[in-house]
Each structure stands twice: as C-alpha cells, then as structure tokens.
Amino acid sequence: MVNAINDALDIKLAEDKSVIVYGEDVGVEGGVFRVTEGLQQKYGASRVFDSPLAESGIVGTAVGMAVAGLRPVVEMQFCGFIYPAFNQIISHASRMRNRSRGKFETPMVIRMPYGGGINALEHHSESMETIFGHIPGLKVVVPSTPHDAKGMLIAAIESNDTILFMEPKRIYRAIKQEVDEGKFTIPLGKANILTQGTDVTVVAYGAMVREVQKAMVMAKEAGISVELIDLRSIYPIDRETISKSVKKTGRIITVTEGPRTYGVGSEISQIAIEEAFLNLEAPPSRVSGFDVIVPLPKGEHHFIQDPYKIFYEIERIVKY
Amino acid sequence: MVNAINDALDIKLAEDKSVIVYGEDVGVEGGVFRVTEGLQQKYGASRVFDSPLAESGIVGTAVGMAVAGLRPVVEMQFCGFIYPAFNQIISHASRMRNRSRGKFETPMVIRMPYGGGINALEHHSESMETIFGHIPGLKVVVPSTPHDAKGMLIAAIESNDTILFMEPKRIYRAIKQEVDEGKFTIPLGKANILTQGTDVTVVAYGAMVREVQKAMVMAKEAGISVELIDLRSIYPIDRETISKSVKKTGRIITVTEGPRTYGVGSEISQIAIEEAFLNLEAPPSRVSGFDVIVPLPKGEHHFIQDPYKIFYEIERIVKY
Amino acid sequence: MFNEYNPLKKAMFQVIDNDGKVINKRWMPQISDTRLLKIYKDMLFARVADLQIVSYQRQGRIFTYPPNYGQEAIAAAAGALIQDNDWMVPAFREMGTMLAKGVTLKELFLYFMGYEDGSKFENAKFTLPISVPIASQLLHAAGIGYAVKYNNEDKVIYAFVGDGGTSEGDFHEAVNFAGVWKVPVIFIIQNNQYGISTPTKMQTASDSLAIKAVAYGVKGIQVDGNDLFAMYKAIEESVKVCRNGEGPVLIEAVTYRKGAHTTSDDPTKYRTKEEEQEWDERDPMKRLKSYLIANKLWSEKEEDKIIPQFKEEVDRQFIEAENYGPYPKEDVFKYLYAEMPDDLHDQERQYDRFLQWKATKVK
C-alpha cells in the first residue's frame, strides 16, 4: 500500500503543478513510513518538503494554500498527532465553502496513518474515525487494498472537498497486490461488496477487512455465507449498498477498531434499522474496540479485533 | 441555570481550597454569560481569574494543576472554541490516570456553554457532544434544569475524573425553578425519567428536554403516552434506564441538536436493539440536526429541533 | 526603518502627536492631499457606520456587532495601501480595510444579521470571510503567502489579529511558518488593550507585542495605531519588505477600543473613566482632523455637512440588508460539498416532507 500511495502522489505531482506535498519529515526523509520517498528528489523542495513540527500549522497553512488555488496534500505523522490540528479541520477546512457561500473552496487532502497492530508507542495506534466522520463538510475515507489506496487518493486529490485520507498502517506493507499502472480513480463515497453472501452482512474497512476475511474462513467451515462490504468511506456513508445488502441477508455486523460507544458500528446499525427494520432477523450488531485507551503493545491483543472475535459474533448473530 | 451553576461554584470554592476557577474573562467580568459573576471578588484573583486567550493553554495547565493536587474548573467561552484544546483533552486530561497506572489523576471540570437557538455568530451554536463522548477516559454530562446543573456540577467537581460539563446556553435563563439551597449532588452517569409513559420512549438532554415536553403536549392531545428520559450523561450512558424503558414501550426516539451521522441518536438506538430487539415494535429512531454546519441565525430555524419535528417523529413511530 | 524602530529598542513609531502636529518629519509618508482627504473620509464613514450600528443593535435590529470605534486609523491605513490583487485576511475589527477591498456595508450587515450571504463579498477580490476563532486565520495567511510565492505572484497578504489573539498557539505557528518560508505576509496586531475584559498585560509578560517578532526571526515594529501617518508609513515599508522577498513583517498597532467589545459587552465592568478619557486624547480621528484643519484641508463645517450624507448611506445599506428576505432552506445544505452526498440529499427531502406536514398543522 505504501507504494501505491507513493504512486498516486507521484502521478498527481507530475500532472498538476498545483499539487503540493508537505508535513513532518515527508521531504528529505520521505516520511517515517517512506510513503513520500523519492518525491522531493523528483519534484523539488518547493513542492515536496518538511514543515516545522506543528500540526495546526500544517493544516492551517494548507487551508490558506487551497483557498489560493493550490491542492495541498499534507501528512499527519500518526493518528495520535492530528489533534493539535483539530481546530483548523473543524473550524476552517470543513467550513470554508459553506462560510463563503461557495466563493472559496479548500481542495486539500490530509493523509494520516491510523490504527493498531504494529507494536507502537502510545498515540500511534488510534482509530478515531468517528470524530472526523461527525464533522459536517469533511469527507473521511479509508482504503483497504493498495489498488483502492491509489485510486481513492487520486480521486481525493482531484476532489474540491477537504478529505481526511486515513491509511491503515497495519497493512501498509502487508498486502501484496498488483496495482494497475498509470492513472485511475475510485469514486469516493461508494462502498465495495467484496464477497457476496446470504446469511449475514459484515461491514468493515481498512485493516479490519483482512481480519474479517480470516473470520470468513471459519464461517465457511461452519456453513455460514457472509456478504462482506468494504465501507471505504466513513463519511459520506454509502447507505444504498448497506441497505440492499441487509435487506437481503437480514443480519448485519460492523467491525471496527475504535472505541465502541459512538463508534461507526452504531451508525451502520441505525442505517440498517432505518432501511430494513422489517427484514431484520437479528439485531444489527458490532465488533469493536472497548471504550478504553489503546493499550501499549503488550496489552494490545486484548484490544484489537482478532478473527475469532469476529467469527464469534457472526455465529452469535446467525444463530440469534 | 446561570445562578445555579454560580451557586455550585460558590459552594465548592468556599468548601475546598483546592478548587480553582479560570478561563477567558471569567474573573473581573464574571464570564460572558455572567456564570462566574462575583466569585473573584469573593475568593480573590488567585482562585478565580482571567487566563490568557488560549484554550489549549487553559486545559493543559489545568491538567498540570490537577496532577499537582488542585481541582481546576475551567471555562471554554463557547462550544466552538474548545477545539484548540482538543489535543490536551484527548491526549492528556482523559489519559493521565491510565497512562500512569493510577499514580496521577486529573480531577478537573471543563465547563462549556453549547447549543443553538440564541441568535449567535458562527461557532457559537454547536452541539458536538458525540466527539467528546467517544473519547475514552472522559465523562461528558449535560444538565437540563437549574437543579440538575447545581447538583451535577458539584458532583463533577468532587469527581476524580475529567468531566466535560456542557451547559445548554439556550436555557441558561429560560427555566425558572426553585433550586435547593446548600450542597447536594446528583450522581453522574444516571439518566432521569421525567415522565412515565407507555407508548414510546423519548430520550433527550439539555435544551432538547424542554422541546420534547412541548411536543408531548401535542402527543397527549393525539392520545400518545410518552416516556421522557433525560439522558443527563453522554458518557457513560445509563444503559439500564434505557433498556428498561424501551422494553416497556417497544419504541424509542432520541432527540439531539448535533449533526445526524454519528450522533448520539444512533448509539441510543444501538443500545435499544442490543437490549430489547425482540420487544421492538418500530425501528429505534432519531430526531437530530442535519449533517450540516449550524446556519447563521437567519437560517437556524431550519436546523434546530422544533416541537413539531419531534411530534412528527413520535406520531410516525407510534403508527409504524 | 525596521532597524531604527527595532522593537528591542522599545520605542513606538509615531509621526504626529496628539494634536496632529508632525513630530517625525523623517518618516512622514508622502500622501497627496486628495488621497489624504479620501482616507479621512473613509475613516469618518467607518466611524459613522459603527456608531449607527450600535444604535441599530439597541433597537434590536441586528445581533452582536464588534465596533471598530477608536481603531479606525489602522484599518484605514491598510485600506489605503492594499491593492485589488492583494489578499485580505481579516479578524473581525477591520471594517476600513474590508470596505477598501470592495466589501459593502450591506454585506457586513447581512453577516451580522445572520446571513452567510454576507460573507460572499461579491466585489471584493481575495478577501477571506471574517474569522471567528481567534488567531486561526493567521495560518491561512501564511499558507496563502506560500501559494503567492510559489506562483511568483506580486501580492502581499494583510492579516489581522488582536492583542488577545497573540496568546493562541496558532499565532505562534503562523508567524513561525511565515518566517521559515519567508512569505510576503504583513501581520497586523491591533493591540486595543483588551481581549473582551482581559487587559493585554494579562495576555503576556513580554515588553511589547512587536518584540515577539524576534522569536520568529522576522521584522517587527511597534506603531502608534492611532496615528494614521505612522500606520501608513509602517505598512508602506512593510509592503516593500514583502515585495522584496524579505519575508513577513509583524506590526503591533497600539490603539484603544473605545467602544464595547461587542454590543453585548459592558466595559464599565473592567475599565475606568479616567483610562477612557486618557485615550480620548489620542483618538485617531481627532488627531488626523487636527492635522487636516491645521493644513486647511478640512473644516468642521465640511464635516457637519458630510456626516448626514454618510448616515443616510449607512441607513440605506442597512435597510437593504434588513429587507434581504428569507433564508432559503436549500442554502442550509448546498455548500457543504462540491457535490451533495446522497445521504444529505435524503436529509433535505425528509425535511421537505416534514415541512409539508407541518404546513397542514400550523396555520
């Protein structure tokens, strides 16, 4: 996925002079995950560069650049370090068009590795997509494969909206996949049905997709047919795809990494009951983190979703 | 409610020398809503004072004070201005005990007027409780009456947790109520059944309680018996009270002010389906703001919940 | 000039005294008489408008409004110098500069009456909407500065903030980024002595606000903000610095908010009559007027004649704003995204259905 993202940036930098890439250590070093590796050499230090260590500064200046016609793509070094930029995101990046009644736009992308499972220090493993998904005017997307990462990032850079592009760092280098060369886009806001099934719909995104797939092996053994939806977009939510699927299966489970209460799961459940109440054969359910702070590595296995946990819930809901 | 909050602060300042009250303009001026009026004169400028204009600074120093044994009660001037402090809240105030395995605690209260309906400028009318409710380690509470405001604030100041105390500014001076003199507390985390009913449960909090009560007049005329729950606590949620009520009525609606997607409503619905799926006679539902930025005053009536909107949904769900 | 008035020397840059007498010929700016008169009239218009708005507010015809009263010279000087293609990044107390950019009073009225339409600034190019969250707009200025430099444009960014705003982290990050990037931004701090009720000395222990420039390696200067000539000259020199690619400048304009913070504030709670009177002596209009009258460029008679015209114009625009009409429901949904997501569309349709139903209930 790292290569796919790098590729997307490369393509857009080559194609559009208004694209600017910056953030902490993204220039000379090419980012702590090497996502921007080689881009400064290729496009020069006025287009790909290191910023001072200040997240509000990074996002706030990007708002200014975007208003002035550039297309900044900025990096937050880790999910836990986006919060100093929170005010700029919620008060400006997501509001400028609405505030100025369409006179100014902020076409910008905030890239951020997120999620657990990499034995990292505190604040390096959070999955707090809900709080961003709840911000009006912002779009929040998450790819689950290298292919999607490339197509979605290109679409994000070309969008005139402000996009929070969350990268599941756990699978940065985990998934081997041939990615189409050259430019292509994947429309933002559309979920992707990865596996058709009949007994239960499972909604996941990012690194959780792979975990669900592992659980599906167990489910298959148990004779359960799972329909797997990669949500891809935390906001806006692709209501239609969810609706159709749950009407068909009558059961739905959402698998997420973040804290349970006010997590993405309850919103998907709400959609299911709004759309398919009379079709439901079991309560829409969720597998999620607990309402706790992500434990440090030695305790993280208690927090992250293992395939057994997912299968456990699939079985429970199907037997309901 | 303003007087009740002032009274609570007064009682705790008098009783406990470790209580410190500060924030922008809370000292000499007594706060832009006059909530802290008279307290600096009474307790001196080392206990009640104006801070520099910097929200991260206010919350961050409060974390330090709390760690060192004080009980700071700080004010964010308006709901839209808490975001510069977001990092201090999510990275420190809510984490210090967990991080230090109980060695340090942060007994502190962040007070903040929130919500719309007062013809205010941009950023002065938000209701973003979800994003705070989703932060592990934080408690988020909202009073709906002067009595509750006093008892809950005293409880909050006495708690050893970090509490976000959201004050529905729309009813700061709107509700006339005799408030008990002297000290009393209302336990945090417990909802309050305001009206018993049999047809449908309505969950609300803050300024929405009063709007639901208006809608209940219409409902009564239509022969519908509403059970009204004042949620009081956004986190933790009083699952038991909700569970019992929805088991009884079979129907539940949550009324909130903030944006719909990932709002408090979907979590309450999720609880209802987890607890009472087989009792449900209609889909758990919600009345909420739209996924938009709160319009400026001339457009705000499109956004805020009027009693008709609530009644419309009550009728729809009861007839479902 | 930036050497002579290096903020470390702790001297405030002034050109005229309280009586409008030139005390600093060396730095007296070259302004033609007509131009100067125009500036004065603009200041006067701003003041007339300001006082009138406060009275509208008392009549309940407008919500909150933050008056510029007493601070007119700063916005006027910037307004006189800012070019059509320069960028204006306002806080919320710079009416003079906004009008100069082409913002209309009517738009400002609309905004403070509660219409986002008032932020569209139809005829004002490169002018950002008012920014409510204190100091956060300064980062936009630094970012715009980057874009301007990147595109090799010959533009200057005028960015405003209050004394209170200098305490925010975003102030620090903005001036710091601008310093590192060497971008053409003029940061103008309107030090009007208070952030609502909080005096500047409670904001910071530094000797001045201008001196903070040192922390970012940028040029800084403390200017008498009630001295139109000094403000004009300081900005003029700053523009040169910017256009020369020598990076940002930080100006502290020392002034006084003669009015309330906003129309909902009562300053008698936190400041004394004596203090107010002291600052009356330094009123920027009075000082400039004294200069003009002494130089036979203006007279009380002319002023008495023009004020009613201004009042009428203000009133005309105010009434236009008052008659702006209802707020279209569509506008609540329309500007969130480049294309409206389906779900938001659904929400709008649900709302339509509710409105239809409600219409049958409420007559």
Next chain:
Amino acid sequence: MFNEYNPLKKAMFQVIDNDGKVINKRWMPQISDTRLLKIYKDMLFARVADLQIVSYQRQGRIFTYPPNYGQEAIAAAAGALIQDNDWMVPAFREMGTMLAKGVTLKELFLYFMGYEDGSKFENAKFTLPISVPIASQLLHAAGIGYAVKYNNEDKVIYAFVGDGGTSEGDFHEAVNFAGVWKVPVIFIIQNNQYGISTPTKMQTASDSLAIKAVAYGVKGIQVDGNDLFAMYKAIEESVKVCRNGEGPVLIEAVTYRKGAHTTSDDPTKYRTKEEEQEWDERDPMKRLKSYLIANKLWSEKEEDKIIPQFKEEVDRQFIEAENYGPYPKEDVFKYLYAEMPDDLHDQERQYDRFLQWKATKVK
C-alpha cells in the same frame, strides 16, 4: 548571568572547551570532586544503557527506543540538581534526570517493551510519565507551577522539550502562561539539531531558540549542552531565579543527537559523516572525561573497570523487565475512571465470555 548571557547578545554560555579545559572560570560551578565523579558515572551509565538498548532492539527484544546518545550532559546536570520534591516533566530523551529522580531502568524498559506499568515510576516522586505528543507536556509544567506557587511550596519544575517541539503552539502557550503567572518552571530545550530528519533551521528563522524567551518576558539563556559545567551552572542559576519567585527560565541546551531519532530511524538519509564527526569533537562525555583525567579524578583504567559492571546492571534490569510476565486483561479497563462505569464493566464481561469460548476453539 542572565544579563551577561542575554540571548539577544547571541553568545552561547560555555565553561569548558572541547578538550575539557576551563575557559570561563567566573562561571565555573562549585561541585565537589566526589559529586562530580558521581555525575560522570551517571552519564556513563546512561550512555552504556543507551548503547545496550540499541543492541537489544536490534535483537528484537524491545520496540522503538529514542536514544540519549550524545545528549547526556543535559539530563545529568538537571539530574544532579533536581530535588526529591521538585517536579520532573519529561519529553522522552532525559534518561539521566529520570534515573536521578528514582525512575529505574527496568521501568523504562517495561515502558518501551509495551507495558504501561513502566510509567508508574514507583519510587520517583513528582515525575510525570513520558509524554509522546510533542510539547504538550510543557503546559502541564506551567499548571504544576501554578499549583506550587498557589500552595507556597518551595519546588521547582523541570520541563523538557526538543528543538522541534518549539514549533508547536503548546510551546508558545506554555512559556507564555508561565511568564504571565511567574511560576517556577525551568524550560529546557534540548536543541539536538534535528526533529527526526528535520534540521532546526527548518523549524524556525529565529537567531536561536533561547531568544524566544524575549517573546514571553522571561529569562533565557543559550548554553553549550555538551558542557556539563555550563549546564550545571545555568540550571543552578535558574533554580535560584525560580526559588526567588522571579518566574520561569528558558534554557536552550545546544547539543547533538549522536544516535538515530529512534531505533527505527536511519540518520544517514539526512545528515553527513562530516557533521557527525564535527560533533564527535564536542561529545559531552569526552569533554568531561578529559577534564577529570587532567585533574586526576578519573582514568581510562577505572573506566574500563566500571563499564562491564554497568553493562551487567543494565542487563540485569533488562532481563527483569523481559520476564515481567503477561499483561493482565483487567489492566485494559481498570484505570480509565475512578470507578468503572457499568457499561465498561459489561464490555469486560463480554470479553471474558469471548475468551472462554475462544479457549474451547484454540488449543
């Protein structure tokens, strides 16, 4: 001293040269020979530990770790002066001071192995856990300073941050609050020339980091951070300022991160061999050792003797940490709230049920 080395004068405070020769007698601190030897040994221990940890990490026995290598004099000087009742507010590269406060290597190992228990610091009073979000801890220091002053306690707060950290808004707000409140905080910037790969000159255009003190009206000084005597003296004087109620002090300690940023970083990407060699000349251990040897307080022989002992001690604590045992499930839930909310309790019980079920599936 703060006058003599006012950062506006742009002179770095030094006491010994690169060969350990005293070049500034006037400000040579009074340190007894035994005490000095103890400080040197503490520095040596820190360095031994540091190098050893890097090799543990290579063996996959510990996750990320940020080495102190090359910066030992700063933490050691602070460690020598900090009192039991003083507060320590670390960033994450101050091993020497933490050990002096009573933190054990074992605890640090536990922390970097991934146990929160390593942050409990059982025997270190008034020592905050390591703070990962850069610069945010400085506000805690200012707040603790307020509490200390409010309670009339005779305590000083030692707060650390890196050069990169000075770009964050929280740095600004923290030093500013401390300046306004005049609280006894010593802010020590370890300017090790880089924030990960980003050189200090890309963080700010200011002449130095010490000069930023001017923006907050607090005392500041730039110190050779590789000169133990200079660091010791500067902190000693800062403590006096604090205890006199004269408010906070900002120290820029100029040093060099000889190692990688963390064990997952590769510095050859962004810096040159020449630069590294240049800084080798200024290595703080080498300089202090030269002084000690010249003054017959220490010898290579003694060093050769003690290093294996230190290694053994480091290893002993490391192995203790490695054998710490499993992470109790309860600890995931227990410390969030003073009392566990019902709902969280339910979540724990659900997890128990799952674990029981899983035990039947996985053998």
